[in-house]
Amino acid sequence: xxxxxxxxxxxxxxxxxxxDILTTLEELLPMCELVQAATFExxxxxxxxxxxxxxxxxxxxxxxxxxLEIAVSRNIPAVMLTAHAFAPEHLMRSIKKGAVSYLPKExxxxxxxxxxxxxxxxxxxxxxWAAWRERLPSSYFERRWGAAxxxxxxxxxDNFKASLRERASKDKKE
Numbered sequence: 001x002x003x004x005x006x007x008x009x010x011x012x013x014x015x016x017x018x019x020d021i022l023t024t025l026e027e028l029l030p031m032c033e034l035v036q037a038a039t040f041e042x043x044x045x046x047x048x049x050x051x052x053x054x055x056x057x058x059x060x061x062x063x064x065x066x067x068l069e070i071a072v073s074r075n076i077p078a079v080m081l082t083a084h085a086f087a088p089e090h091l092m093r094s095i096k097k098g099a100v101s102y103l104p105k106e107x108x109x110x111x112x113x114x115x116x117x118x119x120x121x122x123x124x125x126x127x128x129w130a131a132w133r134e135r136l137p138s139s140y141f142e143r144r145w146g147a148a149x150x151x152x153x154x155x156x157x158d159n160f161k162a163s164l165r166e167r168a169s170k171d172k173k174e
Contacts, residue, residue: 015043052071068080086105
């Protein structure tokens, strides 16, 4: 018998202004209690009145970065999901603002495994970006954004990679 998914029974807020994305998420995550919001206001109200184990936030169309701030302030791990804001500056902004993952919508069919990684890392007190980086290696982004995509802010990306290595080394010692 396979192990129970870390997503089993989790309450997840999914926010996207595209109804088909919300429908797809519902189909892909039947093991979760999925609360859906199609507007910023609706999502903000849910975040203010309910407790969630995780939030999936579209960046464009629903003021995803403002919702990210609210989620982070409530200690709710938030995954940024995007099609139109799939760019290095949005990835960097998501990291800086406290997102635990950043997924292009083309990876939606794999969202279960990404979310499992996030929850497992969160439960263990590990950095969720480490698993994300393994699942979406630099070559993935190089194909999309070109080989020099990290050169715009080399210091940020070098520090980001160093923090992942440092955390991995610390985790191995524990």
